[in-house]
Amino acid sequence: MQNQIKKDIHENMPRYIDMLSSLVAIPSISFDNFDQKYVLDSANAVKAMFEKAGLTNIQFLMPPSGRPSVYAESLTSPDKPTILLYAHHDVQPPMREALWDTPPFTATQKGDRLFGRGTADDKAGIITHLAALEQVRRELKGNGPNLKFIIEGEEESGSAGFERILTEHAELLKSDAVIIADLGNFAKGTPSITTTLRGMSAINVTLRATKAPLHSGSWSGPIPDPAQALCRMIASLTDKDGKILIPHYEDDIIPPTKEELESYKSLGMTEEIFRNDGGVLEQVKLNVPEDEILLSLWRRPSIIVSTIESGSRVNAGNVLQDSAYARIGIRLAPGMDAVRCTDMLADFLKAQVPNNMEITIDKEDGANPFTTDTNHPFFKKMSEAMADAYASPTKFIGCGASIPGAELFRNTLGNVPILLTGLEDPECNAHGENESLYLPDFESGIVAEALFFASIS
């Protein structure tokens, strides 16, 4: 059966690429300053594909923004497991259109890659789910798992209404596992399941000493400088290697399992690759040694100053500024709690204020980090299916960024396994110009999902 599935998918790839191309042609950018008609158009296109595939109970799940998530199902038997399949049909803006080598909304194949906005992130995820369903229906007849589809319409603009959709439709979406096909592989041809995501949060700090800026000749000396004070406060957050100095900040971190550590090690990340990818200046020393790069990215928190401001460079002069501002961003390691860590950061800074200056702190809404129990048998099954499909061992990897949806699914569906897969790779340039999908992995990804469905039936 495995070989039949592989053969049939291979023969159908031109059709799957056409289906993907027809979705790429719709500029479904879910940002308010773009025409939201296209998000509705792409929801309708997904709906039409679901109808054509013979799915049932097809419906729009509507968030307040009006950017529909599309739901559909293919139910076989209550005795079979139920898998919820997630992807999103909205996309990022094309960014600087002049930098695209091919039109962003015309899928264009060059060599083994398909270029176009949304090819990798995340319209390929939609087609992967549909194609795998097709295979499993053909091969297993009515004996495949129950499949439920939810294709979100506002992931790229922050999933503002998605929690409400999940809560309102918790019963409809009830499942034994979720596949979120919105991440990617560590490298081309390396099948990867992401098992952790970092969380994030940020605070906006303003420190003020006077009611208005003052002539520095007439006033500086007796009056403290908010810019220097804020820099000192910020510097107290970490040591010179970026290690966070707030007491008990890292108490709740869940350490990686032995299996995860081994997997990270086997990925062959070197300092050279990392420095090149990040454009790190040659003379600059990293905060961690080579063998801790991935651990630092995936399993440890970081604090960075994303903006700092006092006066402005164009108007720089002999002025004692009235105030200083900084936006301080945090990335949270698995186990940490966004609210607790944001509060601790704010309290720590408040305790460092010199000369009793006025401090105001605005906290942004954060996202919790994510981990899932990789001991569930579905992980092993998926890992085997992917290794078979890609003809390469499956890696458990982490991700330094956040996908709020992963946590939302867990909060709504209970502690079911959440499998984070996807078809991005280091060259895909998702969110940037010339986004592309590596077609051999597109095929392997479909095969992997079909084999997984077959293995749990």
Ligand SMILES: [Zn+2]
């Ligand atoms: Zn995405």
